[in-house]
Amino acid sequence: MAETLTATRAVFDVEKVRADFPALHQEVYGQPLVYLDNAASAQKPQAVIDRVRRYYEREHSNVHRGVHYLSQQATDAYEGARARIAKYINAPDARQVVYTRGTTDAINLVAATFGRANVRAGDEIVLSTMEHHSNIVPWQMLCEATGARLRIIPIDAHGDIAYGAFLSLLSERTKLVALCHVSNALGTVNPVADVIADAHARGTPVLLDGAQALPHMQVDVQALDVDFYCFSGHKMYGPTGIGCLYAKEEHLEAMPPYQGGGDMIETVSFKGTTFNTLPYKFEAGTPNIAGGVGLGATVDYLRALDMRAAAQHEAEVVNYATERLLDVGNIRLVGTAAEKAGVISFLVGDVHPYDAGTILDRLGIAVRTGHHCTQPLMQHLGLPGTVRASFAFYNTREDADRLVEGVRKVKKMFGA
Amino acid sequence: MNPLETQATIDQRAAELVENFAFFDDWMGRYEYLIELGQSLPLIEDEYKSDAFKIKGCQSQVWVRAEAREGLVYYKGDSDAMITKGLVALLVHVLSGQPPEAVAAAPLDFLDDIGLKEHLSPTRKNGLAGMVKQMKRFALALSGVAQNGATTSN
Ligand SMILES: Cc1ncc(COP(=O)(O)O)c(C=O)c1O
Numbered sequence: 001m002a003e004t005l006t007a008t009r010a011v012f013d014v015e016k017v018r019a020d021f022p023a024l025h026q027e028v029y030g031q032p033l034v035y036l037d038n039a040a041s042a043q044k045p046q047a048v049i050d051r052v053r054r055y056y057e058r059e060h061s062n063v064h065r066g067v068h069y070l071s072q073q074a075t076d077a078y079e080g081a082r083a084r085i086a087k088y089i090n091a092p093d094a095r096q097v098v099y100t101r102g103t104t105d106a107i108n109l110v111a112a113t114f115g116r117a118n119v120r121a122g123d124e125i126v127l128s129t130m131e132h133h134s135n136i137v138p139w140q141m142l143c144e145a146t147g148a149r150l151r152i153i154p155i156d157a158h159g160d161i162a163y164g165a166f167l168s169l170l171s172e173r174t175k176l177v178a179l180c181h182v183s184n185a186l187g188t189v190n191p192v193a194d195v196i197a198d199a200h201a202r203g204t205p206v207l208l209d210g211a212q213a214l215p216h217m218q219v220d221v222q223a224l225d226v227d228f229y230c231f232s233g234h235k236m237y238g239p240t241g242i243g244c245l246y247a248k249e250e251h252l253e254a255m256p257p258y259q260g261g262g263d264m265i266e267t268v269s270f271k272g273t274t275f276n277t278l279p280y281k282f283e284a285g286t287p288n289i290a291g292g293v294g295l296g297a298t299v300d301y302l303r304a305l306d307m308r309a310a311a312q313h314e315a316e317v318v319n320y321a322t323e324r325l326l327d328v329g330n331i332r333l334v335g336t337a338a339e340k341a342g343v344i345s346f347l348v349g350d351v352h353p354y355d356a357g358t359i360l361d362r363l364g365i366a367v368r369t370g371h372h373c374t375q376p377l378m379q380h381l382g383l384p385g386t387v388r389a390s391f392a393f394y395n396t397r398e399d400a401d402r403l404v405e406g407v408r409k410v411k412k413m414f415g416a
Numbered sequence: 417m418n419p420l421e422t423q424a425t426i427d428q429r430a431a432e433l434v435e436n437f438a439f440f441d442d443w444m445g446r447y448e449y450l451i452e453l454g455q456s457l458p459l460i461e462d463e464y465k466s467d468a469f470k471i472k473g474c475q476s477q478v479w480v481r482a483e484a485r486e487g488l489v490y491y492k493g494d495s496d497a498m499i500t501k502g503l504v505a506l507l508v509h510v511l512s513g514q515p516p517e518a519v520a521a522a523p524l525d526f527l528d529d530i531g532l533k534e535h536l537s538p539t540r541k542n543g544l545a546g547m548v549k550q551m552k553r554f555a556l557a558l559s560g561v562a563q564n565g566a567t568t569s570n
Contacts, residue, residue, distance in 0.1 A: 352496055354497040358447075361534070362447070362534075413447065413451070
C-alpha cells in the first residue's frame, strides 16, 4: 500500500468543503465555533438542507398510497433515495435496505425479529466491551425474554478487541456476533473483515453497528460479506430520525415482521394478514419521507466529495491534534488502537471531564464529556468518563490548535 | 423570626454574591471564583455519599444533605467536579441557616445575574435546576420535622 499512497493522494480542499456546512460558520460565546462533537452528530451540508426543504415545499405527500401526482413524486423521491443509498453501500438490491429511525432502531429491529426467530434458551450472542448501549440493551432484552446470554469480547489496554478471546467465545451456541465497526468512545476501527470471516467459518452471522464508520469511510457491504449493517443518517452528515438496516436477503426473507401497521401489509382481514414484500415488511406506518429523501441527497454529496481524500485529510488532522495534545503534558489518551477513526478520547490529569468540557464550551469548542453511552466500557476502564473530541472531514488544523489551546487553559485553571 | 426579615437575608446574601461576581469582567474570572467558592463548601460526610443524597441526572457525582438545627436548615454537599462543587456552594451559601419555609419559597433569581446562565437550563446535565429542586425538597421535608423538634433528618 505504502508505495501507492503518494500516487493516489487526492486533493482535498477543506475550506471549500467547510463552505458547504452553514452551521460551522457561527460564533458561540463570541468565539468562532470549533465543532468537535461529530461522533454525537455531524453537521449538514447545504445540499442536504436544501433537498429536505425542497421536498417539504414542493413534493410532499404520503408515499406508496396515492395515484395523484404529488404522491407519486414523493414516492419516487423516497424510493430513488433508497436506491442511491443501496448503491452507496454496494448493497446488491435496494430491497435489502430497510429504512429505520437510525442505528438504535435498526439493531432493535434485528433483535426483535431475527433474534426472536433464532435465539433460544442457552444460546449466546457475542458482543464486545466497547459497544454503545444501543448495541447492548436490545440484546440484553432479547436474552431476558429467551434465556439466552451475552458473551463479551474483552479489549486490551489499547482498546483493540482481544482476538484470541473472541475466537474462543465462538461456539455452536453462538447465534450472532454484534460488533461496532468503529467505536464511538475509543475510535477503534475493529478488524471486521477478519471477524466476519472467522464467524462465518463457524456458521455464525455478524451484525455490524456502523454508526461511526460511515462518517469516516465508504463501506461496501458485499465486500465485507456482512449479514446485518446498521447506520444513522445524522452521524453521516444527513438528517436526524432516519437510518438504515442493510441485511442479506436470506435473513430478511426469513425474519418475521417488526411492527404491524399500514404499508407493511399485503392484505388484512380480521382472520389474518399477509405481509408486504421486502423491504416494506419492516416499514410499518407513514415513514420519515423527508429523512429518506435527505439521506439520498447526503450520499450524493459524499459520493461527489471523494471519501478517500476526505478521510485522508481527517486522519492527518486527528494525528496532528493527538500529537499536539500530548505535548501539553499530563494528558492521558483513552484508546490508542492500531487503527482509529475520528475520535480522541482523553483525560487532563485528574480534572473531571465535566469541568474540562464546561471550560472548553466557554471557549467555543464543542466536545462531549461523560461515558458516551458506553458505561460497561467505562466500568472496564475504571473511569467516570472522558473528554471526547470527535472529528469530521471538515475539521482543520486550526480547530486542533484551538482545542489544544483550550486544554492548556483547562490544565491551568484546575491545576492539573 | 419574622419571615420577611429572613427573606431579606436570603436576598442580601444573593445580592452580595451577585456583586462579587460582577467584580470579574470576564467569564474566566467568574469560573475561577466559582471554583474557589467550591473550596469553602461544608462537606457532606462520606457515609452520606450514597444514592439517597445523590442528585440524579448529573454527569458528575453530586451529593447534598440537609439537617435542621433550632428550626433552621443547614446544607452540606460535595461533587467530584470542581465547577459543580462551586455551584452547590453558591446555593448552600445563600440558603444555609435559613428557615425551611424561606428556602422553599426562595425565588433564587440571583442565579440569572451572576453570569453563569449556561448552567441554568433545566435540561442541562449538572444544571442548577436539579440541585435547587432537591434542596427545596429537603427543606420542605424538614419543615415538618423541625416543628416536631427533631434535629436531623435523612
Ligand atoms: C457506535 C454507536 N452505535 C449506536 C449509536 C446510536 O445511534 P442513534 O442514536 O443514531 O440510533 C451511536 C450514536 O450515539 C454510536 O456511536
